[in-house]
Amino acid sequence: MQAVNRSTTTAASFWGRHGLLLLLTLLYVDTFIGRQIMAVMIEPIKQEFNASDTAMGLISGLAFASVFALFGLSAGQLADRVSRTRLLVFCALLWSVTTFFCGMATGFFALIIARMLVAVAESPISASSLSLIADLYPLNRRAFAISCYSSAPTFATIIAMSLGAWVVEQYGWRMGFMLVAFPAVIIAGIFFFFTTEPERGLWDKPEQAAAPQSAEQKPTQETGLKDSLRTLFQQKSYLLLVLSGAITTMGANAYGMWNATFLVRSHGLELQDAGILTGVVAGGSAAIGMIFSGWLADHLISRDLKWQLRLPQLGHLIGFFAMLAYLLSPKGILLQIGHLPVPTAMIWCAINGFFAVWWVGACFSFLTHIVPANKRALAIAVQTILITLCGVGLGPFIIGLLSDLLAPTMATESLRYALLFCALTTVVAMVLLTMIASRQAQNNSSSLNGRRVADH
Numbered sequence: 001m002q003a004v005n006r007s008t009t010t011a012a013s014f015w016g017r018h019g020l021l022l023l024l025t026l027l028y029v030d031t032f033i034g035r036q037i038m039a040v041m042i043e044p045i046k047q048e049f050n051a052s053d054t055a056m057g058l059i060s061g062l063a064f065a066s067v068f069a070l071f072g073l074s075a076g077q078l079a080d081r082v083s084r085t086r087l088l089v090f091c092a093l094l095w096s097v098t099t100f101f102c103g104m105a106t107g108f109f110a111l112i113i114a115r116m117l118v119a120v121a122e123s124p125i126s127a128s129s130l131s132l133i134a135d136l137y138p139l140n141r142r143a144f145a146i147s148c149y150s151s152a153p154t155f156a157t158i159i160a161m162s163l164g165a166w167v168v169e170q171y172g173w174r175m176g177f178m179l180v181a182f183p184a185v186i187i188a189g190i191f192f193f194f195t196t197e198p199e200r201g202l203w204d205k206p207e208q209a210a211a212p213q214s215a216e217q218k219p220t221q222e223t224g225l226k227d228s229l230r231t232l233f234q235q236k237s238y239l240l241l242v243l244s245g246a247i248t249t250m251g252a253n254a255y256g257m258w259n260a261t262f263l264v265r266s267h268g269l270e271l272q273d274a275g276i277l278t279g280v281v282a283g284g285s286a287a288i289g290m291i292f293s294g295w296l297a298d299h300l301i302s303r304d305l306k307w308q309l310r311l312p313q314l315g316h317l318i319g320f321f322a323m324l325a326y327l328l329s330p331k332g333i334l335l336q337i338g339h340l341p342v343p344t345a346m347i348w349c350a351i352n353g354f355f356a357v358w359w360v361g362a363c364f365s366f367l368t369h370i371v372p373a374n375k376r377a378l379a380i381a382v383q384t385i386l387i388t389l390c391g392v393g394l395g396p397f398i399i400g401l402l403s404d405l406l407a408p409t410m411a412t413e414s415l416r417y418a419l420l421f422c423a424l425t426t427v428v429a430m431v432l433l434t435m436i437a438s439r440q441a442q443n444n445s446s447s448l449n450g451r452r453v454a455d456h
Contacts, residue, residue, distance in 0.1 A: 016196075017136045017137070019194075020132065020136065020195055020198075021133060021136065021145055021148060021149065023187065023190060023191065023195065024088075024129040024132065024133065024149055025148060025149050025151070025152050026152075026183075026187055027088065027092055027125065027129070027184065027187045027191075028125070028126070028129065028149060028152035028153070028156075029152040029153075029155055029156045029159075030156075030180065030183045030184050030187065031095060031122055031125060031184070032152055032153045032156035032157075032160075033156040033159055033160045033164065033180050034095075034099050034102075034118065034177070034180050034181075035064070035156075035392065036153070036156050036157050036160035036161065036164075036256065036257075037160040037164040037168070037176050037177070037180060038059075038257065039160065039161060039256065039257050039258070039259070039260050039261070039275075039278075040160065040161060040164050040165040040168050040176075040260055040271065040275045041168055041173040041176065042056050042257075042258075042261055043261065043264070043271060044168060044172070044173050045059070045111070045173055049107070049108040051108060052400075052404060053400040053401075053403050053404050054397070054400045054401050054404050055108070055400075056400055057396045057397035057398070057399065057400025057401060058112075058397055058400075059108070059111060059112055059115060062392075062393040062394065062396075062397045063112045063115050063116055063119075064115045064116065064118065064119045064388075064392055064393065065119070065388045065389045065390075065391075065392040065393025065394070066116075066119075066389070066393060067116040067119035067120060067123075068119040068120075068122065068123050068385065068388045068389070068392070068393075069385045069386075069388065069389045069393075071119070071120055071123040072123045072127075072381050072382075072384060072385035072388070073225065073229075073378070073381060073382070073385065074225075075123040075124035075127060075381060076124070076127040076377050076378040076379075076380065076381020076382065076384075076385075077225050077228070077377075077378050077381070078124060079124055079127045079128040079131055079377035079378075079381070080131070080374060080375065080376070080377040080378055083197045084128040084129075084131060084132050084197060084377070085132070085191055085195045085196065085197050086191075086192075086197075087124055087128055088124075088125065088128055088129070088188075088191050089188045089191045089192045091121055091122065091124050091125050091128075092125075092184040092185070092187050092188035092191065093184070093185065093188045094120075094121035095118060095121035095122055095125075095181075095184050096181045096182065096184040096185050096188070097121075097181070098114060098117040098118045098120070098121050099118055099177055099180055099181040099184075100177065100178055100181040101114040101117065102114040102115060102118065102177040103173075103174040103175065103176070103177030103178040103181070104174070104178075105174075123381075124381075126380065126381075126384040127377045127378070127380045127381035127384055128377060129149060130146065130149070130364060130368070130376075130377075130380045131200075131376050131377035131380060132198065133145050133146055133149055134203070134368040134373070134376055135198045135199060135200055135201065135202050135203065135373070136198055136202075137203065138203040139203065139301075139365070139368075139369055140298060140301060140302045141298055142203075142298075142365045142368060143294050143297035143298045143301060143308075143361040143362055143364075143365040144291075144294040144295050144297070144298045144361065145294070146294065146360070146361045146364045146365055146368075147290050147291055147293060147294020147295070147297070147360060147361030148291060148294065150290060150294075150357075150360040150361060150364065151286075151287050151290040151291055153286075154283045154284070154286035154287035154290055154353075154357070155283065155287055156283075157256060157278070157279055157282065157283030157286070158279040158280060158283035158284055158287070159279070160279065161260060161275040161276065161278045161279030161280075161282075161283060162275055162276045162279035162280060163279075164176055164275065164279075165260070165271060165272045165274075165275025165276065165279070166272060166275075167179060169271065169272050200373050200374065201372075201373030201374070225378075228375050228378050229378075229382070231375065232371065232375060232378070232379055232382065235370060235371070236439060237370060237436050237439050237440060238367065238370055238371065238379065240432050240433075240435055240436045240439075241363060241366065241367055241370075241383075241432075241436055242367075242382055242383045242386050243386070243432055244359075244363070244429045244432035244433050244436070245359070245363060245383055245386070245387055245429075246383075246386035246387050246389070246390040246391070247390065247425050247428050247429050247432070248316070248359060248425060248426065248429040249387040249390060249391030249395070250390035250391050250394055250395040250398075250425050251395065251421065251422035251423070251424070251425030251426060252356060252391065252395075252422070252425075253391035253392055253395045253396065254391070254395030254396050254398065254399045254419070254421070254422055255323070255395075255419060255422040256278075256282070257395070257396040257399070258396065258399050258400075258403075258415060258418075258419060259274075259278045259282060259349075260274040260275050260278045261274075261415060262327075262415050262416060262419060263277060263278065263343070265412045265413075265415050265416075266331070266412070266413060266415065266416045267331055267343045267345065268331065269341065269343075273339075273340055273341065276340060277340075277342065277343075277346060277349075278349075281346050281349050281350050281353070282349050282350070282352075282353045283353070284350075284353075285349075285350040285351070285352075285353030285354045286353040286354065286356070286357050288354060289315075289353060289354035289355060289356070289357045289358060290357045290360060290361070292354075293311060293315065293357065293358040293360070293361055293362070294360075294361035294362075296311065297311050297361050297362040297365065301362070301365070306437070306440075307362070308362045308363070308365060308366040308369075309362070309363075309366070309433050309436055309437045309440070310437075311358055311359075311362045312358055312359030312362050312363055312433055313430055313433050313434065313437075314355075314358065315355045315356060315357070315358025315359055316355075316356070316358075316359065316426050316429055316430045316433070317430065318351070318355040319351075319352050319355040319356035319358075319426060320423055320426045320427065320430075322348050322349075322351040322352035322355065322356075323348075323352045323356070323422060323423045323426070324420075324423050325345075325348040326345050326348035326349045326352055327416060327419050327420055327422075327423070328416075329343070329344060329345035329348060331343070332344045332345075334346065334347070356426070359429070359433075364380075364383075367379060367380065367383060368380075395422075398421060399415070399418050399419060399421065399422075400418075402414075402417075402418035402421060403415045403418040406418055
């Protein structure tokens, strides 16, 4: 194998890397629209099937997340062993078909089954994509690349909550699912005909890449999975990092799923107006914050690796106070844009959206840095499973349950106070990041002392 010159890249590799990143991001956008569009479907599905808030929390998240978690580990290990680009072709096609089935569901139970099938198709996508990105970009440019990819949910929110709200209101929720299903077919075709698999561990330090095993040395699939998981979980910083991401996403996804409904119930907006505001204001500010924080992280990390954790902590702190201000703001219209009323509370919604996502690029970059290349997809899969189970599954369900429990005393304001749970998760995530930073400082100090002893 010829040596790879990592200091220079050709124009073809430049466009190949950025082109593949764009394609991965577009696939993530489409799949997340399929998730997020449920936020503007809650009320019409609830009315058609006569369901409770708890039941809608189940169908909008927990049914999807439980199956995603069941298949996620195997999907992550598969992405470490086979061509990730070809795996994404299969997943995109399967996801398109199963999402289309959601639009054909004629009953509540049928819709739950369809959402579970979507989870099976989607389970390898994030692990494969982030593993590919780690092999496309060096560490000092990885946070921005990951932030660009991870901005997909924010752009998806804008589309799902604005255009999606219009489609659902004009043509019904079934048509929303059917329209979302088609772009993935086109993306799968581009993957199949125009992409190639990059070399694994291209930008890793020699000591970070694991040595290849011979056929006799390779363990069985079950033993290999257990050993790999044991190795990952022995890294306390990795374990704390995935817990922090999962708890953060639990609050963030619950907030995102119920935000439009909150504006309808507590601020008296129409569903389409609420969808537009949450999409443009919350989604737009988060998209800008995601990309800016990734750029900022790369510049700061190049000077000091401690910013991989400092930047998320700062974003969490500001986002926490902004969310409290948003959820507790009384009714009041800041301005009227045509027929669209904009509540004063949306100022705080925008501030929260901008800062609350600062953890994504830096933390995922940190994750790819502390695990070896041949376990990277599995490590990301574990993170993605916990994020999905807590964020997509438990988060919306818990808010729906809390809203139902508070309804006898809070009436239409029950959702407002249930959503305060989302701010609490940010505090827990900050504590976990502080613990990681403390461990990293201790490890660095021990390594430095060890080198001094060796010198003497």
